[in-house]
Amino acid sequence: PFLPENLSGKILDFGCGRGEVLSEIAILNPSAKVLGIDISQTALKLAKKNVPMGKFMEISESNRIPIESSSIDFIIANDVIEHVYDTEWMFNEFSRMLKKDGLILISTPYCGFIKNLLISLIGFELVYDPFGPHIRYYTRKSLENCLNLIGFRTLHFGVFGRFYPLSKGMFVLAKKMENK
16 A cells, blocks of 8 residues: 555665566556666566566665666665665665655564564574574664654554564655755
């Protein structure tokens, strides 16, 4: 219910992978310009096949993303922020690329108090594996603080998967309130 529909502007999938989500977004927004960025050339080749009308580009972390400032209407970052080392760069790039009043939808694994307490008692290493792909973990508060620092206001917060308070993931829909 929080994906854009009938948007005629630009939609960016940050960490688009093979383009599955962007493909659905393109169907919901046939007149929008859809863009996908990722660090994987292999994933981007598959994304181009899945979303032939999309524009795709490979990026590298900590480098300016080659997208014009204040040009994006909607950004989706679906289960990707937990894989980024340079979060200051990432959040600043979100702010730079998004138009004032633009929206961002972020999903990431849920890390709530009760869930973390159970994890610490039952199997800390299973979840917080030092060799695993997740390098950052967010709580609702820490994610909203990161967004507030760059001039965003939360419009909606939710959890999904399993049941609360052991939810698998969380998401936030936020609006850019000021140009930074």
